[in-house]
Amino acid sequence: MRSFFSKILISNWLFLVVLLLTAIFVLYITTIISSTYYIILFISYLVFSLYVAFHISYKIAESVTEQLRALQERTRLINAGEFNSAFIMTNISELSELSLSINAMSERLKLQFNALNIEKEKFNLLLENLKEGVFAIDKEKRLLFQNKSIPKLLIPEGSQSRTIDVIIKEKKILQFLNQHIANETEGKINIELNKKFYSIRLYSLKSDDKTLMYIGVVLDKTEDRERQLLREQFVQSASHELKTPITSIKGYAETLDSKLKLNPKSNEKKFLDAILRNTDRMIRIVEDMLTISKLETANMVFQPEMFSLKELVKNIEFTILGFLKLKGQKFIVEIPNDLIMYADLVQMEHVLLNLIQNASIYSPENCKIGVRALREEKYIKISVWDQGIGIEEKELDRIFERFYRVDANRSRNQGGTGLGLSIVKHIVKLHSGWVSVSSIRGEGSTFTVNLPVDNLSSG
Numbered sequence: 320m321r322s323f324f325s326k327i328l329i330s331n332w333l334f335l336v337v338l339l340l341t342a343i344f345v346l347y348i349t350t351i352i353s354s355t356y357y358i359i360l361f362i363s364y365l366v367f368s369l370y371v372a373f374h375i376s377y378k379i380a381e382s383v384t385e386q387l388r389a390l391q392e393r394t395r396l397i398n399a400g401e402f403n404s405a406f407i408m409t410n411i412s413e414l415s416e417l418s419l420s421i422n423a424m425s426e427r428l429k430l431q432f433n434a435l436n437i438e439k440e441k442f443n444l445l446l447e448n449l450k451e452g453v454f455a456i457d458k459e460k461r462l463l464f465q466n467k468s469i470p471k472l473l474i475p476e477g478s479q480s481r482t483i484d485v486i487i488k489e490k491k492i493l494q495f496l497n498q499h500i501a502n503e504t505e506g507k508i509n510i511e512l513n514k515k516f517y518s519i520r521l522y523s524l525k526s527d528d529k530t531l532m533y534i535g536v537v538l539d540k541t542e543d544r545e546r547q548l549l550r551e552q553f554v555q556s557a558s559h560e561l562k563t564p565i566t567s568i569k570g571y572a573e574t575l576d577s578k579l580k581l582n583p584k585s586n587e588k589k590f591l592d593a594i595l596r597n598t599d600r601m602i603r604i605v606e607d608m609l610t611i612s613k614l615e616t617a618n619m620v621f622q623p624e625m626f627s628l629k630e631l632v633k634n635i636e637f638t639i640l641g642f643l644k645l646k647g648q649k650f651i652v653e654i655p656n657d658l659i660m661y662a663d664l665v666q667m668e669h670v671l672l673n674l675i676q677n678a679s680i681y682s683p684e685n686c687k688i689g690v691r692a693l694r695e696e697k698y699i700k701i702s703v704w705d706q707g708i709g710i711e712e713k714e715l716d717r718i719f720e721r722f723y724r725v726d727a728n729r730s731r732n733q734g735g736t737g738l739g740l741s742i743v744k745h746i747v748k749l750h751s752g753w754v755s756v757s758s759i760r761g762e763g764s765t766f767t768v769n770l771p772v773d774n775l776s777s778g
């Protein structure tokens with residue numbers, strides 16, 4: 320195979336040689352013919368030269384453009400995904416390199432394309448057969464994909480390419496999706512649809528920090544919810560059933576105590592006191608369990624109202640000072656006079672009493688315990704601080720778990736149930752807030768209740 324460059328060079332040289340020979344021949348002829356034929360001879364020479372030059376150029380150009388056109392057609396087909404189009408053979412070495420590269424590229428693309436197709440099929444099969452419902456929405460709120468596990472009530476079958484405003488009838492879900500798509504955020508919502516419970520999570524798919532689409536995952540939580548309800552009902556019934564006998568044991572023990580008038584130093588009196596102490600503790604545990612159960616099943620009526628936080632603390636100060644006095648502890652209140660809250664007053668009292676009681680229990684005698692509050696731009700922060708034993712960092716996450724106690728004996732001896740902080744966490748969550756804690760072992764702890772202002776002011 321000859322290179323295109325040498326082909327043009329040889330053709331040009333041959334053409335020059337032919338022109339030279341013809342010119343010599345024409346010069347020779349002029350010596351033997353009369354001068355009247357000179358002009359005819361010269362024109363014939365010119366026509367011949369032009370014809371040969373044109374013919375050679377045409378042939379060269381034709382041979383190249385034909386093969387270039389074939390290559391161009393091949394690349395167009397590859398671009399269109401036709402990887403099996405015919406292999407291009409060329410007799411120009413420069414083009415044959417290009418042709419080989421195009422063929423190799425086509426083969427590689429074909430392999431990659433097939434591998435991608437297989438992966439896509441696998442992914443689609445997986446998505447289709449997932450137990451969880453999955454859907455995708457683009458930024459223009461059009462449904463791109465839905466698998467068959469999506470509840471029909473949520474998104475009817477075959478809704479692809481239509482906008483969610485048209486296909487989703489459930490207002491709460493539509494509002495949730497619209498809000499997150501408008502703010503380009505992710506989120507979660509729990510919803511009851513036709514006696515079934517679903518949890519919907521929305522994720523955003525981003526590239527270069529730009530949201531491309533949103534993926535929704537729908538989980539059927541009906542069974543979990545039913546199991547949870549059964550568990551909660553069991554705890555509620557068990558607590559109710561236990562409350563009556565325990566209360567009557569306490570009643571009998573108190574009657575015995577007052578009737579027998581036992582010697583305070585006698586063993587019988589110690590036993591009776593132990594019975595009374597333990598029945599009190601059992602009553603507290605049962606009551607705390609009932610409170611948690613009511614908070615979880617949302618049986619607890621949430622009745623928000625406007626009140627001054629300082630007034631609330633004043634109202635419970637008598638009770639607080641009652642138990643602080645036993646340990647000679649001082650109570651310090653730093654709450655702005657104008658701090659007005661919109662929350663459930665009884666539940667907030669419960670939260671503060673619980674935290675202040677803990678502060679007192681887990682602090683030594685004669686120390687200070689305080690409540691401070693401030694209103695920030697988005698949150699009202701209420702902190703209960705103490706100068707007590709503190710909590711180790713590794714325990715901080717666990718103390719809000721039910722029945723978790725850092726020192727179970729100490730808590731029991733102080734009449735603790737291990738449920739107080741769990742109740743606090745639940746109540747604050749009901750107010751759309753959260754509780755945080757900071758503590759240094761041996762120096763003290765600060766529990767902070769963070770309540771969103773929005774929630775508190777609008778109700």
Ligand code: ADP
Nearest residue numbers: 677678681718724725730735736737738739740
């Ligand atoms: P308890 O009835 O045992 O006080 P809580 O749920 O109120 O139960 O508290 C859980 C545990 O957290 C307590 O047992 C205690 O170990 C720890 N704790 C709570 N408040 C404080 C505090 N102010 N200082 C130190 N430890 C605390």
